[in-house]
Amino acid sequence: xxxxxxxxxxxxxxxxxxxxxxxxxxxxxxxxxxxxxxxxxxxxxxxxxxxxxxxxxxxxxxxxxxxxxxxxxxxxxxxxxxxxxxxxxxxxxxxxxxxxxxxxxxxxxxxxxxxxxxxxxxxxxxxxxxxxxxxxxxxxxxxxxxxxxxxxxxxxx
Ligand code: RB5
Numbered sequence: 001x002x003x004x005x006x007x008x009x010x011x012x013x014x015x016x017x018x019x020x021x022x023x024x025x026x027x028x029x030x031x032x033x034x035x036x037x038x039x040x041x042x043x044x045x046x047x048x049x050x051x052x053x054x055x056x057x058x059x060x061x062x063x064x065x066x067x068x069x070x071x072x073x074x075x076x077x078x079x080x081x082x083x084x085x086x087x088x089x090x091x092x093x094x095x096x097x098x099x100x101x102x103x104x105x106x107x108x109x110x111x112x113x114x115x116x117x118x119x120x121x122x123x124x125x126x127x128x129x130x131x132x133x134x135x136x137x138x139x140x141x142x143x144x145x146x147x148x149x150x151x152x153x154x155x156x157x
Pocket of ligand 1: 008009010011042065066067068069070071
C-alpha cells in the first residue's frame with residue numbers, strides 16, 4: 001500500500017514521528033512536505049496528497065496540520081477524496097468501515113504522538129465494510145460531488 005503523507009508546520013513534528021514508525025513497519029511512504037517548522041500555508045500540501053489519492057498514485061493519504069481541520073476542508077474539495085479528521089481510535093475504525101475514508105487528517109497540536117500512532121495503525125488496518133447502506137450513502141456523496149442532487153428519503157435505516 002502506498003501512503004502519501006504531508007503536513008504544514010503545525011503537523012511537522014507529528015509527521016516526522018509517524019514517518020519513522022511507518023517506515024520501520026515497512027510501509028511505502030511518499031512524503032509531500034512541508035520541509036520544516038517554518039510557517040507555510042496548508043492548502044497546497046492538502047491538495048497535493050488529495051490529488052495523489054484521487055489520481056491513484058497513492059492508495060491512501062495522511063494529512064497533518066494543527067488540528068487536521070484545514071487539511072480536511074481542502075482535501076474534501078478534490079473529487080473522489082473522502083477525508084476524515086480523526087481524534088480517537090473508534091472514529092478511526094468507523095471512518096474506514098462506514099465512510100471508506102481514503103485520507104486521514106490529524107491534529108499535530110491536538111494529539112499526543114502515541115495516540116496519533118494508534119489511530120494511524122487502526123485506520124490502516126481497517127477495511128471498508130462494504131455494507132449496502134454504506135455504499136448507498138457514499139453513492140449519494142459521489143452523486144452530489146458530480147453535480148447531482150441525491151434523493152433524500154425520510155427514513156431508510
Ligand atoms: C496553523 O497555525 C494552523 O492554522 C493550521 O495548522 C491548521 O490547524 C489549520 O486548520
